[in-house]
Amino acid sequence: MAVFPQLRRQRSKREEPIGEIPGGQRHRAILLMPGMIWLVIFSILPLALVVVYSFASRGTYGGIEFKWTLENYARLADRLYLAILWRSFLFAFATTVLCLVLGYPMAYAIASSPEPRKNRLLLLIVVPFWTNFLIRTYAWIIILRGQGLINGLLMHLGLISEPLRMLYTPGAVLLGFVYNWLPFMILPLYASLEKIDRSYIEAAMDLGAQGRYVLTKVILPLSLPGIAAGCVLVFIPALAMFAIPDLLGGARTMLVGNLIKNQFLSARNWPFGSAASVFLIVAMLLALFIYRHVLQRAQGHG
């Protein structure tokens, strides 16, 4: 479980309070410096810039004017943008739930299969996820589009006379999301299911628990860390994605990622785009906070 290394680190610190080699502090600082300088300049400063811009105003020609305002945040509460934020949340949430429901039985089956087959099944989950997500998304365009595979088949069979509209719909975006992040859910689920001591399950069965009871009272609670990790790994990137809605969605599937992209590239309202970005970062931190809370509770019960 993810918390274990931290526990171990704390304990070893207590046992050997010096832990730090005398004089090591300076040479550690030397090792750290190049990377830290890079991160401060090219990761922290740019993010700080976005926070600053989110309180600035838009200049007449799409530039930045440093007249401080909260208007960019207030604008997020406009009905139009509120609808986009809500839709983004719904898409990310639905993706997470669908990945969990679809992925859990698969992770369980892989975790409970014998050794050589287990590794092979796991590798088969990972392989498609090593290809670029644009390729995986493009594959669905071939299948869903007007002259695509499904429409072609259905028309060939005479079941429909007009092609069904499947591409450029919210459903297509949701499908693309689930397809893209399913492995992200299965892997942590597998990792936590694989660690469950079989004897717990046997004990529950010996004591007369039925299959469903074993699942809900033993297996599910013990796999909670994996469920939480999988949900975070799916929810966070799904919330900010713009490319999949760009390719599979239509006008009605504008998500917050698309909003940010448009504000920066076409609308050229950087302050407003920055405010939406800050909002997203806060949402991520909130999701991680909930994750930690769930994890701690799971540990407490364990």
Added chain:
Amino acid sequence: MSRRCLWIYVVLGYLFLYLPIAVLVVFSFNASRFNVNWEGFTLAWYAKLLTNANILAAAKNSLIIATVTTVLSTILGTGLALGMHRNSSVLGRLTELFVYVPVIVPETVMGISLLAFFVLTNIELGVTSVIISHVAFCAPFVALIVQARLEGFDDSLVEAALDLGATEWQALFRVTLPIAAPGIVAGALLAFTMSLDDFIVTFFTAGPGSTTLPLYIFSMVKFGVSPEINALCTVLLVVSATAIVAYDKLVRIRD
């Protein structure tokens, strides 16, 4: 009975994962340009790839960017990991915090923040700005992997080396680095694939002359379906599948 249901479900799950990719590969060999109908086997689309100067230029950009990114992020990331390992000073804690930034901040936001930064500082968008951006998110991942490797490592080995008269740097190069080596190799491989694969951050930080393969694929896909894209995607699929198998073998030999 329920066991059989589970396995039927698993088979359907794998079909869901692989069918779209299989369709893509099959149609890269289809002679028809516009139809889903099968009109005979052809390698023409692959031949076209080889003469497409744009694709070759994009592939070259991708490889240059990924190589430079890998070298820089492996050096910087390893330094970060060695420096923050069991380092409870303020600097060490701050490093651990900063290393998590690209894990937490969505790529879209990282992309626009770097774009804003490059525009403000007048750094021209191109291969250099893409490399800078890739290192900003790859180095932390290298650091996390190397740190995970150091986590299980017995510090008394370093203390022993120091007691026996080694200098700090000797202990670093003769003891710590060899132990961290598998983590460093894994980190470098991850950095290479992340850089090669990245679309979102690159999308915001690339300029006209620095189109990478993912950017090229995106612009092609936006334009519409064509068998050339299928062929290009199939080639990339084969490359990444080969890389995984090779990596798997490599790790197995070492173990």
